[in-house]
Amino acid sequence: LICFVALLLLRCLQLRTNQRFSAGQLVESLSRASGSLIEENLYVFDYYNDVLEKVGKAVGLDFAMKYRHAKDIRQLVAQVKK
Numbered sequence: 001l002i003c004f005v006a007l008l009l010l011r012c013l014q015l016r017t018n019q020r021f022s023a024g025q026l027v028e029s030l031s032r033a034s035g036s037l038i039e040e041n042l043y044v045f046d047y048y049n050d051v052l053e054k055v056g057k058a059v060g061l062d063f064a065m066k067y068r069h070a071k072d073i074r075q076l077v078a079q080v081k082k
Contacts (some may be wrong), residue, residue, distance in 0.1 A: 016058035021051050030055070033063060041070040 012021050023030075029051035035043035044067055052063040061076065 013055060013058070017054045020054060025051050026055070035068065036072070043068050043070065043073065 010026060013026055014021065014023065017026075029047075029049055032047040033045065034047075034053055035045045038044045045065065046061070047066055048066075055061075056063040
């Protein structure tokens with residue numbers, strides 16, 4: 001069931017980005033878009049590419065922000081849960 005949901009979400013992202021990117025490109029970029037704690041409550045996101053730019057525009061997230069506070073990340077997660 002988890003694999004089915006993951007595949008479904010991946011296909012939805014492909015549709016929202018007008019199928020500009022392969023499944024492999026989406027998975028690679030999203031897996032590399034992670035944050036590292038650099039000091040208390042401050043994270044750095046050091047990977048950004050064209051795929052993340054288009055996905056961000058499609059889903060309303062700004063992947064271009066290099067630094068984020070923990071409270072901002074929690075707010076983004078809360079918005080996604082709605």
